Amino acid sequence: MDLIQEGKVKRVLQDPDSAERVIIEFTDAVTAGDGAKKEEFSGKGNVATEMSHYLFGYLEGKGIDTHYVKKLSSNQLLCKKVTIFPVEVVCRNIAAGSFCRRYGTEKGTPFPEPLVEFFLKDDEYHDPLITADAIIRLGLAKRDELEFMKSVTLSTNYYLGEILKQRELILVDFKLEFGKTKKELIVLADELSPDSMRIWDSNTTSMDKDVFREDKGDLIGAYNKVFEEIKKAKPQDVEQRTESIQVIVEPKSGIKNPPGEVTKKALGRLGFAEVEEVRVGKVFVITLKRPLTTEILNHLAIMNLKLLSNPISETNKVRIE
Ligand code: UDP
Numbered sequence: 399m400d401l402i403q404e405g406k407v408k409r410v411l412q413d414p415d416s417a418e419r420v421i422i423e424f425t426d427a428v429t430a431g432d433g434a435k436k437e438e439f440s441g442k443g444n445v446a447t448e449m450s451h452y453l454f455g456y457l458e459g460k461g462i463d464t465h466y467v468k469k470l471s472s473n474q475l476l477c478k479k480v481t482i483f484p485v486e487v488v489c490r491n492i493a494a495g496s497f498c499r500r501y502g503t504e505k506g507t508p509f510p511e512p513l514v515e516f517f518l519k520d521d522e523y524h525d526p527l528i529t530a531d532a533i534i535r536l537g538l539a540k541r542d543e544l545e546f547m548k549s550v551t552l553s554t555n556y557y558l559g560e561i562l563k564q565r566e567l568i569l570v571d572f573k574l575e576f577g578k579t580k581k582e583l584i585v586l587a588d589e590l591s592p593d594s595m596r597i598w599d600s601n602t603t604s605m606d607k608d609v610f611r612e613d614k615g616d617l618i619g620a621y622n623k624v625f626e627e628i629k630k631a632k633p634q635d636v637e638q639r640t641e642s643i644q645v646i647v648e649p650k651s652g653i654k655n656p657p658g659e660v661t662k663k664a665l666g667r668l669g670f671a672e673v674e675e676v677r678v679g680k681v682f683v684i685t686l687k688r689p690l691t692t693e694i695l696n697h698l699a700i701m702n703l704k705l706l707s708n709p710i711s712e713t714n715k716v717r718i719e
Contacts, residue, residue, distance in 0.1 A: 406433050407446075407593065413476060418580055424450075424473045428593070430611045432524055437610070443473040445621045446591040449628070451475060453558070453590040456633050460557050461688035462550060464586040465577060480577025480587050483539050486517040486525065487547050489555045490571040494596055497571075500527070506602060512555050514548045519575075545718040546584055546690060547576050553639055553689035554586065560636040562597060565627035567605065570596035583692040592621050641686045644717040645698070647707040648679040682706055690718060 400412040402420060406429045413419035424443035429436045447469065454466035454475075467476040490497055493507040497515075518528040518538075530544050539547070551574055559569040572595035575588035588594070592606035599605055604612070605620045649655045657678040665673050686694060698716060707714040 406436070408589065413479075418479050419467065420477055420479045421470060422475045422477050422589070424475075424589070428607065428610050428617065430607065432521060435611070439610075439618050441618050442621065445618065445625055446589060446593055447471075447473045447475060449591045449621070449625050450589045452625070452628065454586075456561065457554060457557055457586065457590075459633060460553075460636070460638070461691070462553055462557070462586060463583060463691045463693075465579075477587070478579050478585065480579050480585060482519075482575055482577045482587060483543070483547070484519040485528065485533055485538060485547075485576075486519055487551050487574045487576065488515045488517060488571060489513070489551050489574070490515070491555070491559065492568070492570045492596075492598075494570050496527075512552060514551050516544070517573075542695075542716070542718075543584060546692070546695065547574075549641065549690045549718045550574075550576070550584075550586060553641065556639045557636060558590075558595075561628060561631045561633060564631040564635065566600045567624065567627055568598040568600070568602075570598055572596070585692075592624055597624055638688065641688070641690055643684050643686065643690070643698070644719075645682040645684065645702060645706050645714055646679065646717060647682070647712050647714045649677045649712055651675070651677065653711045679712070 399414055399421065401409060402412055403410040407425055407427045409423040409425065411421040411423060413421050424446045426438045426440055426442045427436060428439055428442055451466070451469040454464045458464055458466065465477040465480050467478060470476050490513045491509060493503040493509070494505050497503060498505050516528050516530060516533060517525045518533075519525060530541070533539050533544060534541055554574060555569065555572070558572065562569050574586060574594075576584055577587040578584055595606055596608060597605045604614060605624045607617075609615055609617045609620050649658070655677045658676040661678060662673055662676040665676065684698075695716070702714050702716075703709060
């Protein structure tokens with residue numbers, strides 16, 4: 399099998415049976431601090447494979463598109479071949495790790511709402527925090543793609559958080575990667591294991607890679623314990639998360655817009671002389687029954703053309719937030 403890529407803890411191999419599939423092979427390596435600290439733990443590849451297999455399947459069942467196809471062996475997953483966006487998407491519920499180092503926040507401080515951050519995947523520059531605008535300016539992803547990834551990250555946070563909560567485990571933070579398939583679908587990729595998540599038990603004891611980062615004991619024992627607990631949870635009891643998106647329809651500039659003209663005159667009478675033009679459009683707030691997928695966005699584009707807007711006189715944009 400041809401090696402496509404060798405990472406710090408995984409290998410990506412070409413599936414000999416399909417050009418559009420890859421085999422992800424998990425090794426027993428564990429790394430921290432940009433690979434500065436590295437060790438082998440027997441059984442780690444297995445538990446990361448099993449947990450990724452289980453959690454990707456769970457998320458797919460809840461309507462999230464992933465690259466996962468099936469488990470091939472105790473350390474190999476068959477996945478769709480994707481082009482990975484060079485950004486890591488981190489979601490935090492509680493302050494820990496680099497967030498505390500950056501802002502001096504006390505570890506364990508809960509956030510009123512989940513926080514989504516982007517990091518540039520670049521070892522040479524130590525994966526720096528990056529803004530959405532910088533990602534767009536660098537041409538690494540488009541704005542709507544980032545909004546989409548953020549939305550899927552928040553859905554993932556909800557679904558992972560709920561299943562862990564059933565077993566009195568706390569999802570502190572996690573990192574996701576996304577990729578684009580040949581058919582231009584954006585899907586959740588990479589892996590899902592305590593290698594890329596912080597999970598605490600009810601006493602705030604780490605059950606994840608922090609055990610290794612901070613030399614706190616039995617890493618594989620912690621990973622296996624988390625997996626045992628996840629398997630005892632009941633995915634069917636996790637309620638479906640709905641999601642709201644907005645379609646904003648604006649009359650094009652230069653096209654007659656009588657309500658806008660009336661509003662402009664009224665504003666002028668009230669003394670707002672600085673108003674040059676007012677165009678009155680409309681906003682559709684659409685609540686979806688399930689997490690956003692590229693397919694739903696494509697449906698929305700068709701809905702837009704057929705019903706929500708008139709492409710000759712109006713522009714429309716979709717806001718996912
Ligand atoms: N994370 C990861 N890979 C990375 C960086 C972070 O899987 O290259 C995960 C990490 O395990 C944690 C979350 O993303 O669950 C947030 O990590 P943070 O930014 O706090 O960095 P850390 O201090 O963990 O390196």
